Amino acid sequence: MNMPTYWVHVTIENKSGISDPEGETILNDLVLQGKFSSVSKINSAKLLKFQINEKNKKLAKKKIERLCDELRIFNPMVSKLSINIITD
Amino acid sequence: MKVGIVVFPGSNCDRDIFHVLTDVFDLEAEYFWHEKHLPSKIDAVILPGGFSYGDRLRAGVIAAHSPIISDVKSMAKKGVPVLGICNGFQILVESGLLPGVLLKNTTMNFMCKWINLIVQNNNTPFTNKLKLGQKISIPIANGEGRYFADNKTLKELQEKNQIVFTYEESLNGSSLNIAGVCNESGNVVGMMPHPERAVESEINPTDNKPSSLIFESLLKTAGIEK
Numbered sequence: 001m002n003m004p005t006y007w008v009h010v011t012i013e014n015k016s017g018i019s020d021p022e023g024e025t026i027l028n029d030l031v032l033q034g035k036f037s038s039v040s041k042i043n044s045a046k047l048l049k050f051q052i053n054e055k056n057k058k059l060a061k062k063k064i065e066r067l068c069d070e071l072r073i074f075n076p077m078v079s080k081l082s083i084n085i086i087t088d
Numbered sequence: 089m090k091v092g093i094v095v096f097p098g099s100n101c102d103r104d105i106f107h108v109l110t111d112v113f114d115l116e117a118e119y120f121w122h123e124k125h126l127p128s129k130i131d132a133v134i135l136p137g138g139f140s141y142g143d144r145l146r147a148g149v150i151a152a153h154s155p156i157i158s159d160v161k162s163m164a165k166k167g168v169p170v171l172g173i174c175n176g177f178q179i180l181v182e183s184g185l186l187p188g189v190l191l192k193n194t195t196m197n198f199m200c201k202w203i204n205l206i207v208q209n210n211n212t213p214f215t216n217k218l219k220l221g222q223k224i225s226i227p228i229a230n231g232e233g234r235y236f237a238d239n240k241t242l243k244e245l246q247e248k249n250q251i252v253f254t255y256e257e258s259l260n261g262s263s264l265n266i267a268g269v270c271n272e273s274g275n276v277v278g279m280m281p282h283p284e285r286a287v288e289s290e291i292n293p294t295d296n297k298p299s300s301l302i303f304e305s306l307l308k309t310a311g312i313e314k
Contacts, residue, residue: 018236019261021196046145072149072182075189077238 003053006060007086012074013045020044048073049086057085089310090116092130094160094176096151097122101137101173104284109134112287113303122154132169132213132306133160135176137229137282147190147232148178157183169213169309170276174230177268177278186269186278187245188237190230194261198231202293204256205267205281209249212274213309217301223256224298226281228267233280235262235269248272253279 014020022044031039050067054060064083068074074081091109095102102119109117120126126133140151151157157179164170164185172180180186193199205224210216218224237245242263245251253268268279286292286299307313 018191019194021192021194021261025196071153073145075146075149075182077189077241078191078236 003055005051005053006057008050008052008060008064009084009086010048010050010064010068010073011045011082011084012048012079013043013082014078015080018078061085089131089307089312090118090129091132091134091306092120092126093117094126094133094135094156095119095121096138096140096154096179098140098142099136099138099175101175101282101284104282105134105136105173108284108287108303112300113307115307120156122151122156124156126156126159126163130163130168131310132171133163135160135170135172135179136284137174137176140175140179143175143232146182148175148180148182151175151179152183161185164271164276167273167275169306171214171306172276172278173282173284174233174280177280178232180276180278185276186271187241187250188235188263188266188269190232190280191234191236191261192232193230193234198229199233199260200227200229202227203259203281205253206256207252208254209252209270209274211249212252212270212277212305214277214302214305215252217305217308218298222298224253224281224286224302225292225294226283226286226299228259228281230280233262234260235266235280237263237266245269250274252277253281 023042027042052060109115178190207218207222210218252270254265255267270277283299283302289296
């Protein structure tokens with residue numbers, strides 16, 4: 001039986017309170033210099049898109065959650081994850 | 089004494105370490121590719137600097153899953169001295185052998201300059217010939233050298249005397265200006281600066297003696313007096 005294919009998007013970003021010099025530089029040296037003064041904060045993040053074959057959405061998400069934990073895709077001391085299934 | 093130098097794809101300070109160990113300090117050294125195993129006859133292990141796996145995902149994280157790291161872990165558990173320099177330090181924290189994490193410098197720059205370190209713990213196999221509070225002139229060369237740990241971990245590091253080196257001045261946003269830490273037993277040490285680039289007077293613009301003491305400490309640990 002062919003299992004369906006899902007795209008699971010994993011976003012890794014700093015927890016609040018952990019400084020993000022990349023986001024700060026983009027804000028202070030590009031966006032605010034470009035006079036977009038209503039922008040008050042930029043957080044940089046890394047996005048990984050996993051293509052995975054699993055029986056259903058729930059299992060696909062669960063597998064990716066386990067993978068991120070076991071392989072230290074993120075460092076829990078400083079980063080947080082958000083995991084979203086985009087397509088099926 | 090024989091020192092194992094672990095080589096990952098992207099390591100680039102492995103030959104510098106080899107040169108210093110063998111030509112400057114008359115030690116035996118051997119390279120070990122990250123896919124191999126470490127033989128038990130190795131007396132100390134050094135993880136050199138560089139850009140293992142091109143710093144993909146996060147500096148050190150992919151190398152931390154290399155087959156050889158399980159050997160490094162079991163040797164560390166037995167008390168074998170392990171030193172991680174720069175990317176080697178990043179690999180040690182990502183493998184869980186040392187606490188904390190190394191983040192992008194707050195300056196966003198790749199920082200390459202001579203700085204001063206202050207010795208905070210002279211009770212490790214790599215610092216036992218240094219004096220507490222001693223100043224070491226040494227180069228750094230990193231983009232992700234900002235040591236970070238949460239407050240609980242920082243408190244533990246202080247209580248258990250695991251902070252080995254600090255920067256003399258605030259440099260890259262590191263918590264408590266930390267430049268190097270050790271594990272609870274003290275045999276695993278990680279540091280961002282490069283002692284192998286500072287031990288010879290020909291390439292050290294100030295004083296090469298304090299950096300030399302890092303390697304002389306290893307000799308002393310092995311019972312070799314220089």
